[in-house]
Amino acid sequence: MTATTYSISLIGFGGVNRALAELIVTRNDVWQRELGFRLMIVGVSDLTLGSIIAPGGIDPRVLTRSRFEPGGFAALSGGSADPRSLIVVRNAPADIVVEATFTDAQTGEPAISHCRAAVAAGRHVVTNNKGPVALAARALTEQANRLGLRFECEGSVMSGTPVLRLAREALAGSQITGFKGVLNGTSNFILGRMEAGLNFAAALHEAQAAGYAEADPTADVEGHDVRLKVVILANELLGADLLPAQVECSGITAITPAHLAEAAAQGRRWKLIGSAMRQADGQVTAQVQAKCLPLSHPLAGISGAVNAVTFATDLLGDVTISGPGAGRVETAYAILSDIIALHRDGVAAKCCEAAE
Amino acid sequence: MTATTYSISLIGFGGVNRALAELIVTRNDVWQRELGFRLMIVGVSDLTLGSIIAPGGIDPRVLTRSRFEPGGFAALSGGSADPRSLIVVRNAPADIVVEATFTDAQTGEPAISHCRAAVAAGRHVVTNNKGPVALAARALTEQANRLGLRFECEGSVMSGTPVLRLAREALAGSQITGFKGVLNGTSNFILGRMEAGLNFAAALHEAQAAGYAEADPTADVEGHDVRLKVVILANELLGADLLPAQVECSGITAITPAHLAEAAAQGRRWKLIGSAMRQADGQVTAQVQAKCLPLSHPLAGISGAVNAVTFATDLLGDVTISGPGAGRVETAYAILSDIIALHRDGVAAKCCEAAE
Numbered sequence: 001m002t003a004t005t006y007s008i009s010l011i012g013f014g015g016v017n018r019a020l021a022e023l024i025v026t027r028n029d030v031w032q033r034e035l036g037f038r039l040m041i042v043g044v045s046d047l048t049l050g051s052i053i054a055p056g057g058i059d060p061r062v063l064t065r066s067r068f069e070p071g072g073f074a075a076l077s078g079g080s081a082d083p084r085s086l087i088v089v090r091n092a093p094a095d096i097v098v099e100a101t102f103t104d105a106q107t108g109e110p111a112i113s114h115c116r117a118a119v120a121a122g123r124h125v126v127t128n129n130k131g132p133v134a135l136a137a138r139a140l141t142e143q144a145n146r147l148g149l150r151f152e153c154e155g156s157v158m159s160g161t162p163v164l165r166l167a168r169e170a171l172a173g174s175q176i177t178g179f180k181g182v183l184n185g186t187s188n189f190i191l192g193r194m195e196a197g198l199n200f201a202a203a204l205h206e207a208q209a210a211g212y213a214e215a216d217p218t219a220d221v222e223g224h225d226v227r228l229k230v231v232i233l234a235n236e237l238l239g240a241d242l243l244p245a246q247v248e249c250s251g252i253t254a255i256t257p258a259h260l261a262e263a264a265a266q267g268r269r270w271k272l273i274g275s276a277m278r279q280a281d282g283q284v285t286a287q288v289q290a291k292c293l294p295l296s297h298p299l300a301g302i303s304g305a306v307n308a309v310t311f312a313t314d315l316l317g318d319v320t321i322s323g324p325g326a327g328r329v330e331t332a333y334a335i336l337s338d339i340i341a342l343h344r345d346g347v348a349a350k351c352c353e354a355a356e
Numbered sequence: 357m358t359a360t361t362y363s364i365s366l367i368g369f370g371g372v373n374r375a376l377a378e379l380i381v382t383r384n385d386v387w388q389r390e391l392g393f394r395l396m397i398v399g400v401s402d403l404t405l406g407s408i409i410a411p412g413g414i415d416p417r418v419l420t421r422s423r424f425e426p427g428g429f430a431a432l433s434g435g436s437a438d439p440r441s442l443i444v445v446r447n448a449p450a451d452i453v454v455e456a457t458f459t460d461a462q463t464g465e466p467a468i469s470h471c472r473a474a475v476a477a478g479r480h481v482v483t484n485n486k487g488p489v490a491l492a493a494r495a496l497t498e499q500a501n502r503l504g505l506r507f508e509c510e511g512s513v514m515s516g517t518p519v520l521r522l523a524r525e526a527l528a529g530s531q532i533t534g535f536k537g538v539l540n541g542t543s544n545f546i547l548g549r550m551e552a553g554l555n556f557a558a559a560l561h562e563a564q565a566a567g568y569a570e571a572d573p574t575a576d577v578e579g580h581d582v583r584l585k586v587v588i589l590a591n592e593l594l595g596a597d598l599l600p601a602q603v604e605c606s607g608i609t610a611i612t613p614a615h616l617a618e619a620a621a622q623g624r625r626w627k628l629i630g631s632a633m634r635q636a637d638g639q640v641t642a643q644v645q646a647k648c649l650p651l652s653h654p655l656a657g658i659s660g661a662v663n664a665v666t667f668a669t670d671l672l673g674d675v676t677i678s679g680p681g682a683g684r685v686e687t688a689y690a691i692l693s694d695i696i697a698l699h700r701d702g703v704a705a706k707c708c709e710a711a712e
Contacts, residue, residue, distance in 0.1 A: 322675070330673070
């Protein structure tokens with residue numbers, strides 16, 4: 001039996017790309033049988049661990065079973081203690097570059113530079129990184145498409161929950177006129193705990209203890225994380241050309257237990273909602289704001305760290321998808337789902353045929 | 357500019373195919389521009405109105421603007437007062453047969469015969485008819501695939517809400533191990549009105565007045581309609597080979613206002629749930645039963661006539677989609693979405709190129 005093998009480079013070896021490597025260890029044979037392809041890692045770059053370039057493939061078990069010290073990739077064949085990220089992007093002979101580095105949300109760097117270099121080197125790009133998608137998706141997509149390549153980013157919103165693919169593919173032919181979403185699990189978890197009686201500080205503390213909230217929770221509770229996702233969805237699905245600074249944004253820090261109790265008494269519930277809508281003049285307006293929804297609203301029942309988006313469509317009315325908003329395996333699945341799309345569309349064409 | 361034109365036959369000219377014809381009137385130019393194809397109706401058959409065979413195409417405005425008397429198609433070019441459904445299926449030169457007849461849910465007829473004849477004549481089949489999909493999808497799909505044809509049925513569950521396409525395509529690579537759904541809008545509407553204080557009879561009456569419930573509501577309130585949808589989802593998505601009679605089934609008629617009040621006091625809510633799960637031994641078990649769900653369950657918040665399905669998956673955990681469960685335009689969109697899939701996959705190959 002022959003199988004298509006796609007060679008990939010992993011740029012950033014944190015939770016997501018490590019989870020992807022673990023999936024390759026356990027599932028490559030299943031993918032070959034059920035999806036028609038295998039994945040082979042030919043390059044890895046990590047700011048802490050160093051880098052590897054191995055045109056013949058790196059055993060993913062070596063990557064996932066070892067606990068590497070800083071610079072530890074130097075001990076592997078083709079390895080170096082130096083991250084050499086742009087060199088890996090350019091020189092490791094990958095069909096697909098998986099960009100999952102720790103990236104500054106203000107500048108989108110270093111991810112944008114990695115994506116640009118990957119496309120320039122003739123490689124497809126798959127990323128879960130919100131920065132490059134929110135700030136540069138149009139330019140990166142155009143650059144890729146000119147070269148017959150693709151820039152895929154399902155994991156940039158709601159991890160592996162297929163929100164972009166649902167809207168673009170499964171809802172094709174029914175125009176999306178706007179959306180509303182619960183797009184930040186941390187703030188949704190905090191609001192839920194405040195409904196249960198905690199004050200904001202106690203609820204935040206619990207979210208941090210549960211691993212939902214960062215030590216600095218600003219991006220979550222002030223709406224900045226939601227704003228990036230709103231920009232991504234508005235640009236990708238409504239054809240907008242928004243930058244984060246153009247989206248009005250407030251968070252949940254002004255919500256008190258009294259607000260929540262008053263809402264409950266009226267059969268309502270506060271949610272941090274990111275939304276965008278195409279106006280009659282064709283312009284797309286977007287905002288991030290806490291809203292007091294009736295319990296009958298499809299987003300009112302979204303509990304805990306779950307995320308959801310309701311699309312307004314012309315032929316179907318409202319269609320809502322909910323699922324995990326984060327998680328390393330869930331986000332690694334998003335990367336996989338993008339690779340499945342490249343395979344299905346027959347565009348990941350530099351592949352080699354491996355006899356089995 | 358050139359566009360692919362798919363010729364279609366409409367078998368059954370009730371709400372759904374009439375809505376499809378209306379969409380063709382208003383949207384053919386948009387589809388040509390945005391989706392890359394137009395639709396041309398070359399055959400129509402209706403038990404009451406008669407039939408038309410018109411290889412050069414039927415003006416959809418004539419079909420949708422007129423109020424036809426029984427047998428009224430006889431007045432049109434290529435028309436007859438006789439439904440001649442199998443003759444239309446066989447002789448009208450369609451690429452795609454759209455099967456939307458009034459069909460017996462026990463036997464799946466006449467839809468199954470129409471689908472078989474369509475495939476035997478070399479035509480793709482698209483249907484929203486639960487009967488042939490629940491009873492004969494595997495045989496019809498195999499018959500079609502042997503001839504390089506397709507049998508598509510997105511509209512058989514939740515109208516145009518893309519539940520099959522989400523599961524098969526957007527969730528590809530994350531194995532679905534089971535599902536739970538709120539799959540009957542009438543019974544869900546009735547439960548909601550009973551929560552608001554009505555007794556069953558009054559809530560049913562209101563559902564009938566609102567057009568949700570049939571004069572004979574048995575199929576809705578006894579779970580039979582949900583059972584067909586559970587069989588379809590279990591067979592299509594879990595690889596089961598179930599028949600409706602193999603699925604345990606009860607409805608909502610035993611639920612009293614006291615049950616609902618007791619549930620509400622416990623922070624719970626009754627829902628009629630259709631579900632199936634793959635067991636450890638590979639067998640798929642399925643059932644239809646009213647369940648008392650905690651409010652945090654993704655299906656607890658599904659209100660009114662909305663339908664929803666929660667898929668259990670191995671890599672993503674639970675993913676839920678909700679949207680309209682019925683409606684003529686919504687179901688016509690399901691037909692369109694199946695045709696979009698045929699077009700995208702390049703299989704609707706008998707198409708002609710029409711210069712514009």
